[in-house]
Amino acid sequence: MTRYVLNHAVPLLVSLFRKRDEIPNRPQILTLLCVVIAAVESNQALFAEDPEIQKQLQGYEDDVL
Numbered sequence: 001m002t003r004y005v006l007n008h009a010v011p012l013l014v015s016l017f018r019k020r021d022e023i024p025n026r027p028q029i030l031t032l033l034c035v036v037i038a039a040v041e042s043n044q045a046l047f048a049e050d051p052e053i054q055k056q057l058q059g060y061e062d063d064v065l
Contacts, residue, residue, distance in 0.1 A: 005036055005039070005040055006040065009036055010033070010036060010037070013029055013032060013033045013036065014033070016029050017029045017030065017033070
């Protein structure tokens with residue numbers, strides 16, 4: 001499930017965040033993105049053991065900031 005979220009949900013939310021047409025929806029998109037990332041991070045065992053997951057999430061940091 002974590003892989004699916006990282007490969008599909010996070011990129012979709014980031015692309016929505018970057019679209020000009022979605023500017024009025026950015027607060028809701030960021031909220032959902034935070035919820036999704038928090039759910040991934042809450043699985044501490046998987047998150048701590050797999051540094052690739054952390055690298056994938058860091059790849060989106062510049063897009064959102």
